[in-house]
Amino acid sequence: MKIMHCADIHLDSKMESRLTCEQAAKRREEMLMTFHDSLDYAAEQGVRAVLISGDLFDKRHIRKTVKDKVEQEIVSHREMDFYYLRGNHDITDFLDEMDELPGNLHLFSKDKWTSYPLPDDNIVITGRELDAKASPDVMSELVLDQSKVNIVMLHGMDSEYPVHDNSYVIDLTKMRGRYIDYLALGHIHSYRWEKLDERGVLCYPGCMEGRGFDECGKKGFVVLDIDKDGVKSHKFISLARRELHEIKVELAPEDDLDSIISKVKDVLNYSPEKDLIRVVLTGRKNMDLEIDCDWIKDKTDRNFFYYEVRDDTKTKINYETFANDRSLKGTFVRTVQGLDMDEERKARIIEIGIRAIMEGSLIE
Template sequence: MLRFIHAADFHLDSAFAALTPRQAAARRRESRELPVRLANYVNQNNIDLVLLAGDLFDSAASYRDTAEELSAALGQMEAQVYIAPGNHDWYGPGSPYLTVKWPENVHIFTQPRLETMEWPEKNLALHGAAFTHGEQADGFLTGFTAPADGKLHIGLLHGEIDPSEARYDPIRKEEIAASGLAYLALGHIHKGAEPLTFGGTVCAWPGCPEGRGFDELGEKGFYSGTIDDSGKVSLTFVPFARRRYEILTVDVTEQDPRAAIEAALPADTAQDLYRILLTGETGEGSVHTDALKAALADRFYALELRDRTRLAEDLWAKAEEDSLRGLFLRDLKQQLAQAQTEEDRQRVTMAARFGLAALDHRDLG
């Protein structure tokens, strides 16, 4: 029985540009601690094999100290480690894979074609390849079939299955089915996916182990698995992220916005980053997002509030008044009906709010 983990897309040294400078620096430090945490998991769970399917760095010219910290952490693993560089951390001049010394238990694939590494003690053959540029139009798996030699055959690649555009190692389903691999460990897709099976080959993307923005939501981690002597693969997803990105939609119609948000939140959000979309109907005053954000700030690591509320219908009814107020609302109501996007509708709604406040000599805040 071979015990392994499959991880990918660390994107070390990501900018975290949407956060404050202090929080961005803290998140970069946390991401650099990920390999050490992973090494502890490997050693505590008697893992034999570590498969890292590319984009471990956010660029091919990462900071040297980041690469040295990764190298040291991988060297602490009591396991064999294999790396297939991806489109962000491609193997080439200036790459940390070339400029940093890597420990003996780490093998980095360096060629833009499949190479085979033998591990006789485990009756294993591992096949992998490297991006050597930012794009890879030719599929690494094209024309490959593992020999029927009684060994376990595993593939390690950074790529996409049946993409609409051939830029990042396009892999065809029929190629996977014909590959003869027991398992194909993939990187590149940041959202973890359920394992797929084509022919006799199981393949999976673990996603990224830490989200970096609101396009990488929810639980993040890696796969832990086993392969028995017959080639049967068993996988378990291991949540591993320190912080989650979440988007929460809250309807504040006829409710106090703060109370509505607090009622919708899960119990523990202090470590997480939230974008809260406020929807529903409100009066002329809208939602005071700055004050609301300040009141809720200690509930989150970072909080972003977006006002997507609309004016209550009874306010638009006043467009029928024979008054300056009615004339103003009739014009905006027509613009609202012609709006093509949510952003356009929000602009009209905000114009109505501020205009009504001006007519009534109110401070909208």
């Protein structure tokens, strides 16, 4: 039996913090089309069950056209059963607006563990919608039949990671030894597959489309081949229309603007124009070099869908140059050099101070 596992699709996400309104609108439509394509792919592969481990939608207010399209996707794929476990972003009225739930859409509860036996396959899908308010004893209430192939769905953050929202924190140590064959997780937006215990495996499929530069690289979903003995194989599938790339370019103190432009162009040679690109300048630069990110961007842009340049360089200060300098600039550098603080902070103060001194002399 084949099962598709996806999560964190975040349909109708605003995405206007960096993108123009037109770009954001295009990305929203592309995310919806990627969801459509993934279901068509699943149907072609003979998938019988689709696991959505939370955050199908992004926010409370979702356009009606989007809700209607999602409902139509479920209804039109009647050969597949959808198991939708809502995540911390799924606070829309998507389900309330349906006249009746499609017969192939199965939901879960916050109040108890809900199980769905799959006919003729000895497989049981169990899940519960949890948040930060969930009882600490909630895992002790999970009782599974060890003679079954058990799939457990949850949406939450692995306890090894910091939590910044009201999502449930999953303590994986409490999931071990509970006869779980496949732990179908959502909330972390990067693909992750690993052993849970001697019997089972866990998976975060990640999101289907990256939205920000904390979601770089391949994005997609997982298709499992599972039978009465457990998970036989799995495959990560990416149908994303665009990828996000954060590319670091290391500078040296001897670099000037021309060499920086050359370095940036070199690393961009392998970046598709359809993608979203961030170049981050790192390393150390000469104190006299002023980096203009907008200028570098204009000189190196190849009409990427989105492109930005960020300056994360550190300034190299050659204190020997100012040892015998009796000017205001030399006095300033020696004063800062004697301060009790780390070198990075000193370098930043010196860079700003000298720039102010030079600009002041030009005004005079």
